[in-house]
Amino acid sequence: MTIELRNVAKRFGSFAAVNGVSLHVERGELVALLGPSGSGKTTLLRIIAGLEYADAGEVLFDGEDAGDRDVARRRVGFVFQHYALFRHMTVFENVAFGLRVMGRAKRPADDVIREKVTALLRLVQLEPMAGRYPSQLSGGQRQRIALARALAIEPRMLLLDEPFGALDAKVRKELRRWLRGLHDEMGFTSLFVTHDQEEALELADRVVVMNQGRIEQVGTPQEVYDRPATPFVYEFLGNVNRIACTIIDGQVDLWGHQFSVETAERGRREGYAYLRPHDIEILTTSGASSRAHVKHISATGPVARVELAIEGVATPIEAELSRQQLDALGLRLGQPVLVQPRNVRIFPVDAAA
Amino acid sequence: MKAPSRSIAASPTARFALIASALTFIGIFLLLPLVTVFVEALSGGVSKYMAAIVEPDALAALRLTLLIAVISVPLNMVFGVTASWAISKFDFWGKSLLITMIDLPFSVSPVISGLIYVLLFGAQGLLGPYLAEHDIQIVFAVPGIVLATIFVTFPFVARELIPLMQEQGTESEEAARSLGASGWQMFTRVTLPNIKWGLLYGVLLCNARAMGEFGAVSVVSGHIRGLTTTMPLHVEILYNEYNFVAAFAVASLLAFLALITLLLQSVLEWRDAAMTTAAGASL
Numbered sequence: 001m002t003i004e005l006r007n008v009a010k011r012f013g014s015f016a017a018v019n020g021v022s023l024h025v026e027r028g029e030l031v032a033l034l035g036p037s038g039s040g041k042t043t044l045l046r047i048i049a050g051l052e053y054a055d056a057g058e059v060l061f062d063g064e065d066a067g068d069r070d071v072a073r074r075r076v077g078f079v080f081q082h083y084a085l086f087r088h089m090t091v092f093e094n095v096a097f098g099l100r101v102m103g104r105a106k107r108p109a110d111d112v113i114r115e116k117v118t119a120l121l122r123l124v125q126l127e128p129m130a131g132r133y134p135s136q137l138s139g140g141q142r143q144r145i146a147l148a149r150a151l152a153i154e155p156r157m158l159l160l161d162e163p164f165g166a167l168d169a170k171v172r173k174e175l176r177r178w179l180r181g182l183h184d185e186m187g188f189t190s191l192f193v194t195h196d197q198e199e200a201l202e203l204a205d206r207v208v209v210m211n212q213g214r215i216e217q218v219g220t221p222q223e224v225y226d227r228p229a230t231p232f233v234y235e236f237l238g239n240v241n242r243i244a245c246t247i248i249d250g251q252v253d254l255w256g257h258q259f260s261v262e263t264a265e266r267g268r269r270e271g272y273a274y275l276r277p278h279d280i281e282i283l284t285t286s287g288a289s290s291r292a293h294v295k296h297i298s299a300t301g302p303v304a305r306v307e308l309a310i311e312g313v314a315t316p317i318e319a320e321l322s323r324q325q326l327d328a329l330g331l332r333l334g335q336p337v338l339v340q341p342r343n344v345r346i347f348p349v350d351a352a353a
Numbered sequence: 354m355k356a357p358s359r360s361i362a363a364s365p366t367a368r369f370a371l372i373a374s375a376l377t378f379i380g381i382f383l384l385l386p387l388v389t390v391f392v393e394a395l396s397g398g399v400s401k402y403m404a405a406i407v408e409p410d411a412l413a414a415l416r417l418t419l420l421i422a423v424i425s426v427p428l429n430m431v432f433g434v435t436a437s438w439a440i441s442k443f444d445f446w447g448k449s450l451l452i453t454m455i456d457l458p459f460s461v462s463p464v465i466s467g468l469i470y471v472l473l474f475g476a477q478g479l480l481g482p483y484l485a486e487h488d489i490q491i492v493f494a495v496p497g498i499v500l501a502t503i504f505v506t507f508p509f510v511a512r513e514l515i516p517l518m519q520e521q522g523t524e525s526e527e528a529a530r531s532l533g534a535s536g537w538q539m540f541t542r543v544t545l546p547n548i549k550w551g552l553l554y555g556v557l558l559c560n561a562r563a564m565g566e567f568g569a570v571s572v573v574s575g576h577i578r579g580l581t582t583t584m585p586l587h588v589e590i591l592y593n594e595y596n597f598v599a600a601f602a603v604a605s606l607l608a609f610l611a612l613i614t615l616l617l618q619s620v621l622e623w624r625d626a627a628m629t630t631a632a633g634a635s636l
Contacts (some may be wrong), residue, residue: 078531084524098532
């Protein structure tokens with residue numbers, strides 16, 4: 001099903017948790033809500049689920065207003081950050097819960113419930129655990145039971161709050177891949193909340209970057225990573241060098257390289273240049289033209305990081321290059337080099353706040 | 354884990370002294386009086402003991418005490434669950450005031466609690482003329498005793514449940530709702546099972562106090578023998594009449610009820626502990 005948000009807002013006291021958010025999610029899409037804590041991403045997810053009511057704005061499912069439908073009637077599969085399994089029930093009963101509380105007219109017969117729950121447990125590969133209690137399961141297993149429980153009511157969409165937040169790195173990676181496979185197989189619309197950019201970029205079809213209750217940018221992982229719309233997105237996604245610069249008539253001089261800013265503004269203005277470490281080319285040189293020298297080299301793993309001290313720039317900038325490139329250049333500590341930025345985005349100072 | 358336990362257990366002498374002083378204290382202040390009650394009660398022989406218990410006024414006191422407990426404990430159970438639910442799951446204006454109010458019966462002397470009802474419902478009280486007009490007797494009658502008991506025992510269930518429910522949070526309830534459960538289904542299938550041990554514990558404490566309350570009940574009862582004397586009041590009356598064997602016999606019955614409550618509580622705690630360790634063992 002499609003999800004549409006129109007100017008949704010929610011305040012807690014004087015704090016604007018969600019501040020006028022509009023978003024459209026297509027059928028079958030897997031969308032990540034990405035942002036730092038307090039950015040309103042979880043509140044937004046809870047509003048979609050009906051666990052929280054928006055002060056203003058509309059929530060539409062398949063074009064139909066869902067605002068007055070409470071959580072029990074929205075048929076959303078919600079997976080909680082800490083799973084919220086019923087600790088006094090066995091794994092089997094946890095998964096069966098949504099079926100057992102159905103109205104008499106809709107409730108399936110006991111043997112149908114048994115079949116369905118068993119099928120779900122097989123789907124999450126935990127069939128042998130049916131008789132255990134949640135406290136007897138590992139974190140990853142609990143997560144999958146929470147998922148199976150949410151799927152039992154045949155939800156129209158799946159909403160996951162920090163689904164991998166409480167798991168260790170290895171389990172997280174496995175479960176991520178598994179969830180992506182499950183989503184593709186079942187074909188429902190899914191939204192998940194995360195503060196982990198790697199998770200969002202790897203898993204999602206589209207990423208919604210949020211900050212201070214607003215959407216900063218919506219796009220595919222490539223779009224938001226390669227063409228961040230705002231300074232916030234630049235700093236939140238991936239490593240970036242931020243260099244203070246001066247914009248004069250829409251032009252910036254960065255260590256002898258000219259860049260233009262898309263602005264009609266004339267005159268002089270302070271700004272910041274954003275430069276990804278892998279967008280920096282290092283050239284060895286002899287003579288006086290060099291304005292930088294190598295300060296530190298860290299070459300563990302496939303990617304080498306080189307810290308460069310640049311004349312007239314207070315903080316060193318970081319460049320990334322492959323081990324082969326590093327070997328070909330034959331860099332040494334203290335060596336004078338030429339630095340060539342390949343891809344720079346410049347934002348005037350007020351926007352970079 | 355090892356370092357702190359070793360430093361605490363370092364001196365066997367200190368350990369022995371601590372255990373011994375604790376046991377001595379319990380022996381002198383708790384065990385000895387309890388034993389005395391039974392010894393004194395049986396000092397005139399079993400027949401005198403039985404006679405004191407089956408005496409009509411004593412039986413009336415026992416019946417009244419049980420009646421008071423049967424009325425006030427379920428009511429406080431419902432009040433306690435409702436108040437704890439409201440406090441732990443919602444944010445509302447006046448919440449901290451409500452928390453303070455729940456503790457009020459603990460911080461006020463029971464005698465004053467009783468007096469409040471006399472001042473409110475007594476002949477000279479605020480609602481006295483109205484009650485007299487409609488021939489409703491509250492003070493110096495069973496309703497007054499029930500009211501005073503409810504007031505005094507109000508905090509037990511709520512005090513037990515609020516921290517428990519706050520710690521458990523609302524996620525389980527939200528999960529139940531998102532799976533399509535109605536409010537009632539959520540309460541009976543998720544909330545109640547989660548709080549059942551705390552609730553039972555609170556109810557037992559509430560019950561023990563309801564049966565044993567003296568001060569508040571003494572003020573509102575009017576001490577009409579066979580009609581408005583509960584067991585603690587009956588014990589006092591007998592004692593003041595120098596009828597020591599009977600006084601201790603009734604007291605022993607009261608102590609016996611308290612011991613049963615304690616026993617039940619220990620069994621529940623033990624079962625709870627057994628269940629948690631069984632669940633945690635294979636983690």
